[in-house]
Amino acid sequence: MPLNLAARRLASSLAGRHPALFERLGEQASKTFVIDPTDLPFVFLLEPRPQAPRLVAVRREAAGAWDARVAGPLAALIGLVHGAYDGDALVFSHDLVLEGDTEAVLALRNAIDNEEIDLVDEVFAPLGPLAVLATAPARRLAALLGGLTGVALTRGAGGSLA
Amino acid sequence: MTSPGSLELVCPAGTPAAFRTAVEAGAHAVYCGFNDETNARNFPGLNFSRVEMADSIGFAHRHGAKVLIAVNTFPRAGAFELWTRAVDDAAGMQADAVILADLGLLDYAATTHPALRLHVSVQAAAANADAIAFYARNFGVRRVVLPRVLSVQEIAAINRDIDIETEVFIFGGLCVMAEGRCSLSSYATGKSPNMNGACSPASHVEYREEGGDLVSRIGGFAIHRVKAGQAAPYPTLCKGSFEAGEYRGHVFEDPVSLDAASLIPQLAAAGVTALKIEGRQRSRAYTQTVVRNFRRALDALAAGRPIPAGELRALTEGQRTTSGAYNKTWR
Incomplete structure (x- = not known):
């Protein structure tokens, strides 16, 4: 499944390129998170272990046991990662719903916000020097799709929630 | 009276990324804390390691911004060294000031680091000229952050009677209690902002x-x-x-946030030196939007233009704003 390939690449890239993310997570790195894009038919399971982080897409009903769930439209979740939205504001407006271990969610939110992550860069980072060949067209596509959908598909792009 | 053009914008940062964002968005000064219980935003995943703090101070100074380090919780008996180490490290890193609330820690900082600029934290709830004069006389404090319970007229009266700078909150979350004296959180959780840095x-x-x-x-x-x-x-x-x-x-307080942008001219006329944005626990998206908005407002005032309308309500708790006690009408 291409989605899981991208998810694996992202997890691997985070481990290699963002060690500070795991330091900032501290003991919360041992938790299991469900990232639930409510407008899609699947969820992401995230286990941010420093040595072997795991991110995998599964059917919502197959998520299994988790410590914390972060649910919201895909646009909100991606916009959070890219720093386009403020997490507290999304909770105030109910665009984001938290369940379970709030401390773990807060640590994850703060750790990700500090890393200034760009998902396009992260997915193609494992290609090494060839990444630039893939990221440039991917960025153009992301900008086009972002303009059409209002989703902040890259860092620095503004998003808009309906 | 302070010229609106010389008002200092003091902005929050909970992470190094938010710190850089604040500086680039136009902060004159950034306030932040170490990643332990010595500051009143001791939240998971938030705050600065020693290395991150030193790097951030370097970044700010290269960009002409100041750094104010909050060591503004109240030391626990038997653990004073955690707080004195925070003050020592802030001094060693060339922080522009430390923001303190505890009398013992103020005394330590004044005695041990006489060249270190001291600010009294809002946590100290110094709400009258006599209390503020006490801090200035005994510890050489240079600035006091006023609690969010005073009207503009009361702030003006205080400024007439003191010789040090005042800093007031201009935007962000509100606390109903006299600050530094609220233990409500500890009744339900055993922890309070005063002792553990987390409400x-x-x-x-x-x-x-x-x-x-x-x-x-x-x-x-x-x-x-x-x-x-x-x-x-x-x-x-x-x-x-x-x-x-x-x-x-x-029963206690409506979920509503402070936005006193429209009162900036009156606060300047009341002699306030610095305007503070609350929100070290917020993201860099919040930091960028709010800091940019208020820097634009100060620049407009300095140029004699009206304050541009900002739309910050979507970022606020309760999605509603108030000018709080600055426009006190209930007494």
């Missing part, structure tokens, strides 16, 4: 969807039941909804 700590917060409503609990106590489409507040006891006699609702 209503996330470890004791639970959100759950029940029958279409979002229910939040703190320390096992349900404090909100919010329907879809209604704005949700922070899960703090002071913003909780309770029954008291015939009344059902926000």
